[in-house]
Structure formats: C-alpha cells, structure tokens
Amino acid sequence: MHVETVPELKVKIGLEVHCQLTNLKSKLFCSCSADYRDSEPNTHICPVCMGMPGTLPVLNRKAVEDAIMIALALNMQVSSRTLFYRKNYFYPDMPKNFQISQYDRAGGVPIAKNGYVTLDGGRKVRISRLQLEEDPGKLVYEGTIETSKATLVDYNRAGVALAEIVTEPDITSPREARIFLQKLRSILEHLGVSSGELEGSMRCDANISIEGGTRVEVKNISSFKEVERALNFEMTRQRSLLRKGLCVGRETRHWDELRRVTVTLRVKEEEEDYRYFPEPDLVPILISNEDVERIRASMPELPDSRKRRLMEQYGISMQNAEVLTDNKALAEFFEACAADYSRPDLLSNWIVGDLLSYLYDMGLELRQTKLTPQHMVGMLRLIDDGTISGKIGKEVLKEIMVTGEAPESIVKARGLIRISDREYLERLTDKVFEENPKAVKDALKDEKAVRFLVGQLMKLTEGKADPQLANILVTKRLKALAGK
C-alpha cells in the first residue's frame, strides 16, 4: 500500500529534556569541577560522587537557584518544599548503584510543576514538571558498541547537575518538536544557565503516539538536531503498522543515529521498578516566597521580551525578530552589528536570510565561523556605497565566514568591485547587441527580451556591472534603434 493514500492520523509527542547546568563551577553534590569536557577520563571524581561508604552529599545551592530561575522562565509553580529521591538501578554508569533524582509520586514533589512555553505563532506546549538530578557517567566504546572488546567508564560527568524538563504530549509534529527545543534552548541560554553549544549538554527522550495507537518511547537522541529525524522515522513506522491493521506495541526504542532508524530496546508492560525512596542523606529543600521573588527580580531578559524590544527599538519585522531571538547568538550578533549600522531592517534581512541559510548549508553554528560584526557591517557598507552589488555581497559574506578576511580585501583581491565605468559598459553593450541580433529584434517589441539583453551584459562582467546602469544603457540603445 502506498503511504500517502491513507488520510493522515494525528500525532502526539511529549519530550523529556535533560539540560546540564553548564554555568555551575562544581557538581550537584560535591566540589568536583563540572568543567570536565577537555579532561582526561576519571580525573574529576571524589569519594562523594563515587559513592564511597561514609561520604555524604552536600547540595549545590546555585543549582537550586538556577532551577528556580528556569521554572519562572517556563511559567511554572515553584514548590515551597521539595525533596530528593534515590532512583535505584544497577548499571556501570553510576558507581553508587543509584541516582539522586526527584520523583512526583509516592509523596515526592519536584522542584516545580505546571508551566508552559509559548511557541512563535502563539501555540502553547505545557510543561508538567522540572526536577533536579545528577548526570550519570559516560560509557565509552573502542570503535562501535558491537565491535568493542570492552566497555570503558568515564565518571567525570557523574554527578554533574541536570535539569530535567518534561512536557505534556502537546507537540503535534516532529518539526514542532524541533521548534520547541530551539525555543527552550534559547530561553536557557538567555538565562545563562545552560549552553546548548557544548557537546552533550542538552539531550532528550521522546514519547510518540499516533491517534488510536500506543505510546512508544524513543531514547538516545543525542542532540536537538536529531530529534526531528528520529521522530519522523518513528511516526512513519507507526503509521504504516496501523495502516496494515497491525498494533503498535508499547515499548522503548533506541535511535540509531548512524543507520537512522529506531530499534527495539525493551518491550515493557509496566514502568520499570526503580524502588524510589526519599534520599536519607539530604534534608528537604524549603523555598520561600522571598527566595522566589529575589530570583525573579534578578532574571535577565528572555527571548519573548527581547523579541518585542528588537521590534520597537530597531523597527524590524516580527518574523525577523522571532528568528533572531530563537537563537541567542544570532540575536547578539544582530545587536552588535546594529550598534554600528544605520539600517537595522536591512541588516536583519541579511542575517535571517543569507547568513542563516549559509550556516545551515555549512552545518555550523555562528561562533564556528570567522564572521565578526565589524566585517558584516563592512560588507553592507560596500553595498551601500556602490562598491559591490548585492549579489557580489552574498559571495563576499560566504568568503568572510570561511576565511575571516576583511570584506575590503576580499573585494580587492578577487576584483569584485562593481563596474560603473559608463564608457566601458557602453562598449560591452555594443558587443551584446552585435552578438544577439534576434534578441534585439524581439526586445523592440517585448519587455521580457530587454531583460535578456541586460542579463547578457551582466554575464559579460561576471555580475559586476552596476545593474541599474546596465539597464539604462540597454534601454537607451534600444530607444535609439527604435527611433531610426
């Protein structure tokens, strides 16, 4: 059966996002440095995060403040009393054989509940809970998981503070899941609590069901970029099962990033039994209204208010303001350029249009290119003063991103300066008219053929002719012919 012949069934997606609080200096319950990324394995460990007998965890106060800040930014209710639970499981990534986490059942209360994120366009995705927990260590394989002779464990990450953010199944497509995550990332980056640019700092699990089907969980989605891909695969798989009259079984599947498929990890009838119980080594956390209000007062500007400010302050369109503020680095780049450039609407078009599509094509983040605000503004000024055309500007921009060279030197070195030498262009116009007699004849009757002649002139100059002047010269020449 062909896939598109059956009407689309509705999709429901919920996400469970894990964000490392990357601004913290130490782990969640000990003083080991949380900045482990460039370190040798197992060098950021101590008896506490290794769970040695006789050690006691001490809660990182700043982590709680960060979590409250996230909760407020996600419009959540902050709990006045919350506590930690032990989630018991045997797996080499946690040397203690349990993870200190939070729980929302059996008397457990997460740090915050019931919030939402408003997507551009106004749709809301409800957030059911936010909790603090420790990150497990990392299992490392030599080669692939199948061929590796041994599993190596690096505990540098074990105990790093994680904020777990769980949504209701309000998301209606894989694409919307990506848009939600982009917005969430922008909020966390504006708060300064988590940087999505660091490898593995934001990970997510998803649950997805098709109308009339069963909920399937998808694990091991290593980056936000993979989410849309994994969910698209899973959506198609479930739809084709339902169309064949087969059942979607309740199970947990694993996203295989290399093969780009989901595979069965475990089929489960019920939730796994982690024997959750309150962590006996930590006292409950009491959060007063004063604490919450103090943190609320210290909150930085968030994407939504920044969006409104960019529209008011710079007069740019809502669409551009949305794209800019969905990516903190892009918004900052725009403002750095705008401080030195008098046409912010034009600037925003360049950033949201050309710059963003080059980044997408190159698969890079802005900071991974060599583009600076000075060079961006320099390139735009070359267009404004007529040195280069807008079309050449695009080429120059691409080259700056790769080489980091100043736009003026790129233009000089590559001979890209716009040709507005009238005599020279007149000579070329003669040549175009000589070589295209039929087009000239047509152009005397048909406007469209005029454009063809101008195009030929532009081609002769490799796009460097001043397009306005080229137009004038061709039209003038045609008028002279018509008058004869």
Ligand SMILES: [Zn+2]
């Ligand atoms: Zn430690």
